[in-house]
Amino acid sequence: MVKAPSSKRDVNKPDCLRPDKLAELCTRNFVVINLSMNKIIRNSYIVVLAFVLQCCTYSQSSNNHKLNRMDNNRNNPVYSRNDSSKVNLSNEEWKKILPGDIYEVARGKGTERPWSSPYENSHEIGTYYCAVCGNPLFRSDTKFESGCGWPSFYEPVSKGSIIYDNDNSFGMERTEVMCGRCKSHLGHVFKDGPPPTGLRYCINGVVLDFEKAKAAGRKYDAEKKNPS
Numbered sequence: 463m464v465k466a467p468s469s470k471r472d473v474n475k476p477d478c479l480r481p482d483k484l485a486e487l488c489t490r491n492f493v494v495i496n497l498s499m500n501k502i503i504r505n506s507y508i509v510v511l512a513f514v515l516q517c518c519t520y521s522q523s524s525n526n527h528k529l530n531r532m533d534n535n536r537n538n539p540v541y542s543r544n545d546s547s548k549v550n551l552s553n554e555e556w557k558k559i560l561p562g563d564i565y566e567v568a569r570g571k572g573t574e575r576p577w578s579s580p581y582e583n584s585h586e587i588g589t590y591y592c593a594v595c596g597n598p599l600f601r602s603d604t605k606f607e608s609g610c611g612w613p614s615f616y617e618p619v620s621k622g623s624i625i626y627d628n629d630n631s632f633g634m635e636r637t638e639v640m641c642g643r644c645k646s647h648l649g650h651v652f653k654d655g656p657p658p659t660g661l662r663y664c665i666n667g668v669v670l671d672f673e674k675a676k677a678a679g680r681k682y683d684a685e686k687k688n689p690s
C-alpha cells in the first residue's frame with residue numbers, strides 16, 4: 463500500500479513542529495521566560511537595595527564627619543564663638559589640634575576640591591563661623607551662587623572678621639582672605655561679585671562651621687537668661 467503523501471509529511475515533520483510538542487515547548491519557554499523575569503526583578507531589587515544602602519552609608523559617613531568635627535571643636539581649646547581675643551599659635555601647635563583636612567587649608571593655605579563642600583549649594587539661614595577658632599565670618603543672607611565651586615559671599619559679618627593679604631602665588635595677583643581672629647587661610651576675594659559690594663569672597667567650605675539661625679537664636683536667649 464502507498465501511504466498518503468500528507469500523512470508521510472506528518473510522520474517526517476520534526477518533533478518541534480508537532481502540535482503536542484509545540485504546546486510543550488511553549489509551556490517550557492513560558493516557564494523559562496517567567497523564571498528569567500523573576501531573576502531580573504530580583505536583581506533589580508538587589509541593585510535598588512545596594513543603592514539605598516550606599517546612600518545610607520554616605521549619609522552615615524557624612525554624619526560621622528560632622529560628629530568628628532563637633533568632637534574636634536570640643537577638643538580645640540581656642541575654639542569659641544564668644545571670645546573675640548586674637549589667637550596666636552604656631553603651626554606645630556595647630557597640627558596637634560586640627561583635623562588634617564582643616565589644617566591643610568587653614569594653615570597650609572591649601573584649596574579644597576571645587577564642588578566638594580556641602581555648603582556650596584546650601585540655602586539654610588544662619589551664620590558661618592571659622593572652623594578653626596569659632597569666629598563669626600559670614601551670614602547666610604550674603605551668600606550667593608557664584609558657580610565657581612566654592613561657597614561664595616559678598617560681605618563678611620564685620621570689617622574685623624576678615625583680614626587681607628596680597629597673594630602672588632601661581633603667577634596670579636590675588637587677595638587672600640584670612641580669619642580676623644586666628645589668621646587661618648580661608649580663601650580669596652575677587653572684584654566680580656554681585657551688588658551691593660561687587661565682591662566675591664570665595665571660601666573653602668572645610669574651614670567653615672555653620673549654625674542655623676533658630677539654633678543660634680535659642681542659644682543666644684539661653685545665654686542671656688543664664689550668663690556664665
Ligand SMILES: [Zn+2]
Pocket residue numbers: 592593594595596597641642643644645646
Ligand atoms: Zn579663625
